[in-house]
Structures are given as C-alpha cells and as structure tokens.
Amino acid sequence: MKLSPDILVVGGGNAALCAAITAAELGASVLMLESAPQSYRGGNSRHTRNFRCMHAGPLGTLTDAYDENEYFDDLIRVTGGQTDESLARMTIGRSEACYSWMEEHGVRFQPSLSGTLSLSRTNAFFLGGGKALVNAYYRKAEDLGVTVAYNAEVTHLEQNGGRIERVEATIDNEPHSIMPRATIVASGGFQADIDWLADAWGPAARNFLIRGTPYNRGVVLRDLLSQGIASVGDPTQCHAVAIDGRAPQFDGGIVTRLDCVPFSIVVNKHGERFYDEGEDVWPKRYAIWGRLVAAEPDQVAYAIIDAKSLPLFMPSVFPPESADTIEGLGQQLGLPGDSLRRTVDRFNAACRPGDFRPTELDYLSTEGITPPKTNWARPIAEPPFYGYQLRPGVTFTYLGLKVDERAQVQVAEGPIENLWAAGEIMAGSILGQGYLAGFGMTIGTVFGRLAGEEAARHVQ
Numbered sequence: 387m388k389l390s391p392d393i394l395v396v397g398g399g400n401a402a403l404c405a406a407i408t409a410a411e412l413g414a415s416v417l418m419l420e421s422a423p424q425s426y427r428g429g430n431s432r433h434t435r436n437f438r439c440m441h442a443g444p445l446g447t448l449t450d451a452y453d454e455n456e457y458f459d460d461l462i463r464v465t466g467g468q469t470d471e472s473l474a475r476m477t478i479g480r481s482e483a484c485y486s487w488m489e490e491h492g493v494r495f496q497p498s499l500s501g502t503l504s505l506s507r508t509n510a511f512f513l514g515g516g517k518a519l520v521n522a523y524y525r526k527a528e529d530l531g532v533t534v535a536y537n538a539e540v541t542h543l544e545q546n547g548g549r550i551e552r553v554e555a556t557i558d559n560e561p562h563s564i565m566p567r568a569t570i571v572a573s574g575g576f577q578a579d580i581d582w583l584a585d586a587w588g589p590a591a592r593n594f595l596i597r598g599t600p601y602n603r604g605v606v607l608r609d610l611l612s613q614g615i616a617s618v619g620d621p622t623q624c625h626a627v628a629i630d631g632r633a634p635q636f637d638g639g640i641v642t643r644l645d646c647v648p649f650s651i652v653v654n655k656h657g658e659r660f661y662d663e664g665e666d667v668w669p670k671r672y673a674i675w676g677r678l679v680a681a682e683p684d685q686v687a688y689a690i691i692d693a694k695s696l697p698l699f700m701p702s703v704f705p706p707e708s709a710d711t712i713e714g715l716g717q718q719l720g721l722p723g724d725s726l727r728r729t730v731d732r733f734n735a736a737c738r739p740g741d742f743r744p745t746e747l748d749y750l751s752t753e754g755i756t757p758p759k760t761n762w763a764r765p766i767a768e769p770p771f772y773g774y775q776l777r778p779g780v781t782f783t784y785l786g787l788k789v790d791e792r793a794q795v796q797v798a799e800g801p802i803e804n805l806w807a808a809g810e811i812m813a814g815s816i817l818g819q820g821y822l823a824g825f826g827m828t829i830g831t832v833f834g835r836l837a838g839e840e841a842a843r844h845v846q
Contacts, residue, residue: 387533387557390565391417392845393838394553396540396606397572398422399429400516400827401809403523404834405570405841407491410530412842417564418527419538419555421573422601426637427520427536429574430598430782430810430826433639434516435499436509437831438824440482447495448485449506454478457508461822464670468818470618476791477816480832485510487835492522499700505669509824515640540606543569545613549803568804568841571795572834575783575810576604577624578636583780586621593685597629597643597779600636607786607811616788616796619814625821626676629779630702631686641703644774647675648762649695649744651733652776654682657716657725659733664761667747673821676778687776688719690730692768698744706772715771734765782826784814793837804844806837 391414395406398420406416420427440457441448457478461469489495494513498506505511512519527534535557542554553564576582578600583591611617633642648668652675653659661678665671679687690712709715712730713723736752742764743750752763787795787807794801795812809830816829 387535388415388417389562391415391533392567393417393841394419394564394566394569395572396553396569397429397574397809398427398534399572399574399809399830400431400434400519400523401830401834402570402572403520403527404831405572405806405808405838406527406532407523407530408835408838409842410527410532412839412846414842414845416532417566418532418534419540419557420534420536421539422536422599424536426599426601427524428517429602431516431520431830433598434512434519434827435640436505436511436824437484437827438481438508438822439485439510439828440478441485442482445482445485446489446510447497447506448510452508460670461825464673464820464822465818466820470815473791474816477829477832481828484828484831484835488519488831491526493519505823540573542609543571543606543805545802548797548799550805567845568806570806570808570837570841571606571610571787571811572807572809572830572837573606573811574599574602575624575786576607577602577780577783579603587680590680590685594626594680594778594780595629595633595638596636597627597633597638597640598781602782602810604783610787610795614797615802616798617785618788618812619784619786619818621783621785623784623814623819625673625781625784625817625826626680626778627672627781628675628679628687628776630704631775631777632704633777633779638779642779643672644689644702644776645672645699646689646691646695646774647672649698650689650691651729651759651766652687652689653721653726653729654687655684655721657721657729659729659757662757662760664751664759664763669823672823675776676780679776680778685778688721689774689776690715690726690766691772692766693770694764694768696772702774706774708770708772710769710771712771715773719773719775730766733759734767737763737765782810782813784817784819786810786812786814788812789815789833792840793833794840804841806841808833808837
C-alpha cells in the first residue's frame with residue numbers, strides 16, 4: 387500500500403467512491419480508507435434506493451420533466467429555507483448529468499416503486515438498491531487502480547499553515563502515517579456515537595435507533611472541528627425517520643422504515659394523536675416523523691390502521707401486531723385500550739365522505755378535531771386492526787464541514803489548500819433541516835465528483 391498517494395479519500399460510501407473514481411480517471415493515484423470491514427463497506431449508501439434527479443424531459447426511467455425551480459421549491463419547503471441557495475442550485479443543476487455518469491460506471495436503474503413511493507418523475511431507482519450501486523463502484527475503482535484498505539480508521543489529520551500535511555490512521559489495528567498531496571473526507575456524520583447524540587439532544591437520544599451504519603462515529607469530523615475548521619449545521623438536526631421499534635440499535639437500514647403513516651392515525655403511549663398524518667405526500671414528509679416521535683414521551687409512538695389500508699404501503703421487515711378489536715390491539719401494543727378507543731372514535735366521527743386517492747393529495751380531510759388529518763382521512767373501522775410501534779431512526783446528522791462551490795473545506799481565513807469534503811460530512815451546508823427523498827445521494831454524487839476533479843487538478 388502506497389502511503390504517499392496523490393489523493394487520500396477518507397470514507398467508503400457513495401461520495402467517497404465517486405471522488406476516488408473521478409480522481410483516478412484524471413490520472414491521480416488514489417488510496418481510499420474505509421473504516422468498516424469489507425462485508426460492511428459502503429456506509430449508509432448500502433441502504434439507499436434512489437437519487438433525486440433534475441431533468442428537462444424523460445430521462446432513462448424518469449418520466450416527464452422536473453426542472454431546477456420545481457426541485458429547488460421542493461427543497462425550500464422541506465428545509466424551511468435553511469439552505470445555502472448557491473450550493474443547493476449547483477447541486478440540483480449538476481444532478482441531471484449524474485444519471486448518465488452513473489450508468490457509465492456500472493449503475494443500473496429500474497422503474498419507480500409504486501404506492502407511497504411513486505416517484506417516477508423525480509427519483510431514479512437503483513436496480514438492486516444501494517448495495518448494487520456500491521459494488522459496481524468498487525469494481526470500477528479496482529479497474530482504475532484505486533487502492534482500498536478496510537478496517538482503516540483515520541484518527542487525525544494534521545493541519546499546518548493552511549494545508550493538511552499528514553494523516554494518521556489505524557489499519558487492521560496497525561498505526562500508519564500517510565502523506566497525501568491532497569485529501570478528500572467523505573466519512574459521514576456522527577450519528578453512531580450515541581454519547582455525542584446525547585450531548586446534543588439530551589438523554590432522549592439514548593432511545594434513538596441508528597438505521598444507518600455503525601461505523602459513522604464522527605471521528606474525522608470531531609478532529610477537524612477541534613482544529614478550527616469552519617462548521618455548518620445544527621448538531622440536533624438530522625435525517626431521522628420513524629422506523630419499526632423492533633429494529634436493531636444499528637444498521638437496520640431502509641427495510642425498517644414504516645410507510646403506513648399517511649393511511650394511519652399515530653398516537654403516543656397515552657393513546658393520543660399529536661400531529662397531522664396526512665399533511666403532504668409521503669416523500670416530502672416521511673423525514674419529519676423521526677423528530678416528531680422523538681418529542682413524544684419515551685420517544686415512542688404507534689401507527690394504527692385497519693384491514694383496508696394494509697395493502698397500500700410497502701411493509702416493514704417485521705409484521706404488524708393485529709387484533710379484531712381496537713381495545714385488543716391496544717393490549718397487544720401495551721397501550722391503554724379505553725384511551726385508544728376514544729381516540730379512534732373521535733377520529734372516525736371527524737372523517738367525511740370523499741374520493742380517496744392513495745398516491746396523491748386527495749384533500750379527504752377531517753373536520754372538528756385537533757390535530758386535523760388533511761389528506762387520506764378514512765375511518766379506522768374494518769377489522770382486523772393493525773399497529774406498529776415507531777421509534778426515531780437516525781440516518782445521518784447535519785453538523786458538518788463548511789465547503790465552497792469547489793467542495794473545498796474552509797477555515798475563517800479561507801480554504802484549506804489541499805482538503806475537500808463530500809457527502810454527509812458536508813451536507814449540512816444544504817440541508818439545514820428536514821429532508822427530501824433521494825437528496826442525500828444527489829449531494830454525495832455531485833460533491834464526490836466535484837471533490838475528485840478539484841483534488842486531481844490540484845495535484846497535477
């Protein structure tokens with residue numbers, strides 16, 4: 387293994403791979419350090435399904451058109467305006483070219499999923515999911531001569547005089563000093579460090595589940611921030627969704643996400659509703675539910691549906707609890723049956739006749755209750771009844787490194803001469819809060835390619 391490569395890439399997911407491939411194609415020698423073992427390589431990218439892509443007309447599996455302004459408006463809605471507009475528009479504008487680049491590098495696409503994830507116009511789905519994408523990129527990197535080391539954790543990047551001079555890493559439990567001419571950090575957020583989460587969120591964070599990789603512990607992020615690298619984002623902001631409460635502590639992945647919320651009522655442990663389940667189409671609202679559940683007692687909630695709603699969403703990896711009565715379902719879930727029955731009765735009485743359309747806003751709303759249900763409000767009346775326990779499932783955190791439009795990492799005085807960042811470690815520049823389905827992969831692909839180009843140009 388060459389310990390003085392042209393470019394060192396820290397990380398092993400989508401952003402790191404895009405950077406490594408791009409730099410290698412431009413003639414640079416590249417060493418990539420993946421902290422996970424080979425069987426877990428790929429970070430959170432292993433669990434992805436799609437990326438959000440601008441396009442002027444039909445493109446591959448994408449239908450119709452999805453222009454920059456509509457894409458940006460969608461982002462503004464979910465972030466509440468907390469985004470760097472320049473970086474956001476650049477990312478959106480570059481996303482269209484990513485589709486063909488991905489195909490050229492071994493990624494294959496399939497038609498959009500249906501139901502609540504009917505995104506054929508906005509999101510391109512990977513054939514075989516994120517694991518297939520990651521494997522295709524690793525094959526391409528190997529063909530290009532990229533050296534990959536697994537079980538390789540970077541512990542320190544030594545900054546001196548506005549540049550990174552040396553990188554310390556432990557590879558298979560052996561210490562190494564690496565002297566790259568340029569470094570790209572694409573090592574993710576800090577969500578797998580529960581103590582760090584608890585420092586930001588308080589004790590409630592110890593009840594969170596981490597649906598992403600257990601290897602994103604923020605070691606590189608903490609090291610760079612401690613050296614005065616400019617930061618962006620709020621440590622309490624993250625991509626957090628509601629997942630099945632029976633999921634493992636780490637790495638449950640996308641199969642633990644619950645997509646039944648739009649067709650359900652969601653109650654807390656007292657059997658009481660607390661938010662509008664039908665506020666908007668699911669891809670624009672699923673990412674708020676992790677934070678909503680986190681704010682409830684014991685960081686737990688329960689989604690309640692009836693038999694007619696069960697076929698309408700992609701099922702979780704775990705089957706729901708079921709019973710022939712609402713009181714019986716409450717007992718199965720550990721909820722007060724009488725309270726749950728009163729909540730269901732009030733909700734059912736507030737439902738109104740109308741045209742139910744599960745894949746679009748149908749404005750079938752409740753009347754006279756708080757919180758309302760704005761769309762898809764149908765009585766929960768057809769047994770058997772089903773319920774899922776919900777917990778906050780954190781994918782990645784938004785506290786990160788400040789970068790410019792060249793992906794170059796910043797300090798107060800300006801850019802670090804030979805340091806770039808891509809992916810989740812800098813996504814807080816664009817995602818100040820909230821999330822837009824598929825946008826994390828877009829950020830990683832765009833900034834990974836950009837970082838690879840800029841680092842290769844620097845060493846040449």
